[in-house]
Amino acid sequence: MDRTQVVIVGSGFGALAAAKKLGKAGTPFVLISETTEHLFQPLLYQVATGVLSPGEIAPSIRAILAKYPSGDVRLGRVVDVDPDKREVVYEAGGIRHTLGYDTLIAATGARQAYFGRDEFAEVTYALKTVADADRLRRQIVRCFEEAHTTSDPERRRDLLHFIVIGAGPTGVELAGQIKELAGRYFEKSLRDVTAEDVTVTLVEGAGETLPVFGGKLSKYTQDSLERAGVEVVLGTMVTDIDEHGATLSSPGNGFEKRLTAETIIWSAGIQANDFAAVLAERTGCETGRGGRLLVDEDLTVGRYDDIYAIGDMASLNNLPAQSPFAMQGGRHVAAIINGKRAAGTPFTYRDKGSMAIINRFRAITRVGKIELTGVLAWFLWLAVHLVYLVGFRNRYVAVMSWCGSFLGHRRPHFHYAQEIEPADSNELDRAA
Ligand SMILES: Cc1cc2nc3c(=O)[nH]c(=O)nc-3n(C[C@H](O)[C@H](O)[C@H](O)COP(=O)(O)OP(=O)(O)OC[C@H]3O[C@@H](n4cnc5c(N)ncnc54)[C@H](O)[C@@H]3O)c2cc1C
Numbered sequence: 511m512d513r514t515q516v517v518i519v520g521s522g523f524g525a526l527a528a529a530k531k532l533g534k535a536g537t538p539f540v541l542i543s544e545t546t547e548h549l550f551q552p553l554l555y556q557v558a559t560g561v562l563s564p565g566e567i568a569p570s571i572r573a574i575l576a577k578y579p580s581g582d583v584r585l586g587r588v589v590d591v592d593p594d595k596r597e598v599v600y601e602a603g604g605i606r607h608t609l610g611y612d613t614l615i616a617a618t619g620a621r622q623a624y625f626g627r628d629e630f631a632e633v634t635y636a637l638k639t640v641a642d643a644d645r646l647r648r649q650i651v652r653c654f655e656e657a658h659t660t661s662d663p664e665r666r667r668d669l670l671h672f673i674v675i676g677a678g679p680t681g682v683e684l685a686g687q688i689k690e691l692a693g694r695y696f697e698k699s700l701r702d703v704t705a706e707d708v709t710v711t712l713v714e715g716a717g718e719t720l721p722v723f724g725g726k727l728s729k730y731t732q733d734s735l736e737r738a739g740v741e742v743v744l745g746t747m748v749t750d751i752d753e754h755g756a757t758l759s760s761p762g763n764g765f766e767k768r769l770t771a772e773t774i775i776w777s778a779g780i781q782a783n784d785f786a787a788v789l790a791e792r793t794g795c796e797t798g799r800g801g802r803l804l805v806d807e808d809l810t811v812g813r814y815d816d817i818y819a820i821g822d823m824a825s826l827n828n829l830p831a832q833s834p835f836a837m838q839g840g841r842h843v844a845a846i847i848n849g850k851r852a853a854g855t856p857f858t859y860r861d862k863g864s865m866a867i868i869n870r871f872r873a874i875t876r877v878g879k880i881e882l883t884g885v886l887a888w889f890l891w892l893a894v895h896l897v898y899l900v901g902f903r904n905r906y907v908a909v910m911s912w913c914g915s916f917l918g919h920r921r922p923h924f925h926y927a928q929e930i931e932p933a934d935s936n937e938l939d940r941a942a
Pocket residue numbers: 519520521522523524525542543544545547549550551552553554555586587588589617618619620637638679680783784785820821822823831832833834836865
């Protein structure tokens with residue numbers, strides 16, 4: 511049977527950080543991922559709003575790791591693990607393969623959580639993958655194009671109404687961007703659609719936007735969005751969604767309201783991807799909120815000291831499910847495997863600060879006790895994300911695209927082609 515020293519599952523922030531460290535030390539590893547890309551999720555909203563193309567934020571993981579001869583990349587979906595035999599099972603091209611390991615690093619991330627209402631996935635837009643961003647971009651362009659041609663005022667209103675559920679970083683950046691698109695891009699190119707015609711409603715169950723920041727920064731975010739024309743609805747739950755709209759309610763005061771819209775975006779929480787549940791079952795590891803594995807202090811899983819889980823699929827001391835936790839976890843585990851740190855060394859998280867973008871020239875940043883808002887925080891957000899974007903060409907293209915979109919009015923990636931249904935021949939006969 512096929513064996514290697516280390517198997518890494520996933521190709522996100524955690525997996526890449528671990529693979530680079532192992533590769534630099536010449537440690538043999540096989541990275542298995544269900545996608546060939548390393549996706550830079552924080553810039554997905556810019557793909558959805560036409561600023562960047564998918565290729566610029568999702569370079570090939572195989573190309574990134576090509577310089578490490580001890581590494582091998584395989585496209586496949588890991589579906590099972592036998593911790594006692596030290597084997598993983600993965601599916602590739604419809605065939606099941608078994609691969610033995612000495613150490614397993616699981617970094618399979620998370621997807622959107624619908625809190626027991628999985629049917630909401632059918633009628634909402636998400637932002638987790640390149641396919642999600644592409645689907646949302648097409649929907650935004652379609653709505654503006656159809657609003658331009660329809661003569662039905664009610665339909666026009668619904669086409670130009672965007673409901674965003676969840677005021678975490680993803681919801682805030684999308685709400686801010688869509689409103690900005692209306693004024694800075696579409697208003698210039700579709701003369702009969704003004705920014706005032708476009709309604710963006712941001713709904714949040716907690717009492718403030720960006721609840722993880724809280725206080726002054728959350729208030730600044732809310733004020734900035736409202737000043738830009740976004741309707742911010744706080745302390746309100748979404749209890750029902752269908753393809754025509756959403757029902758909002760506040761359990762405390764009996765408030766209930768139905769909003770109609772063609773586009774509803776769900777960004778209300780995360781749930782660990784399926785492999786976390788498989789690992790939990792096979793290792794006896796407990797799971798917490800969103801099915802995230804409650805890992806040990808050294809990031810090992812269950813009672814197995816040769817299986818690690820890192821990033822969004824893992825939960826430790828309430829650390830945020832964000833890229834620094836994934837990257838630092840990947841480096842920590844690789845240091846143990848490379849013999850640079852003793853086995854069992856507890857993971858220590860270095861908090862380098864948090865930031866969130868709101869719209870053009872507005873962001874918030876917290877580093878220790880220092881809190882920044884406005885243009886400075888916005889430049890800092892762009893600079894930090896540029897540093898972590900993989901590849902010189904991608905960084906160069908990103909800077910050029912940002913200049914075009916944020917200083918000018920360009921959205922170079924807003925292509926949309928209507929899918930034309932074949933005409934009904936009876937109708938054609940009648941028309942003739
Ligand atoms: C829209 C958005 C904006 C964000 N903005 C920020 C931000 O500004 N700052 C920040 O710090 N964080 C941000 N985050 C969070 C950050 O992106 C995540 O914390 C980070 O990606 C987690 O890394 P990970 O390695 O755990 O998982 P991921 O990056 O999600 O990677 C998981 C990988 O595992 C693969 N996979 C899943 N299941 C399997 C399987 N069974 N077999 C094989 N492969 C599998 C997936 O294809 C994927 O490649 C954002 C996230 C989103 C969605």
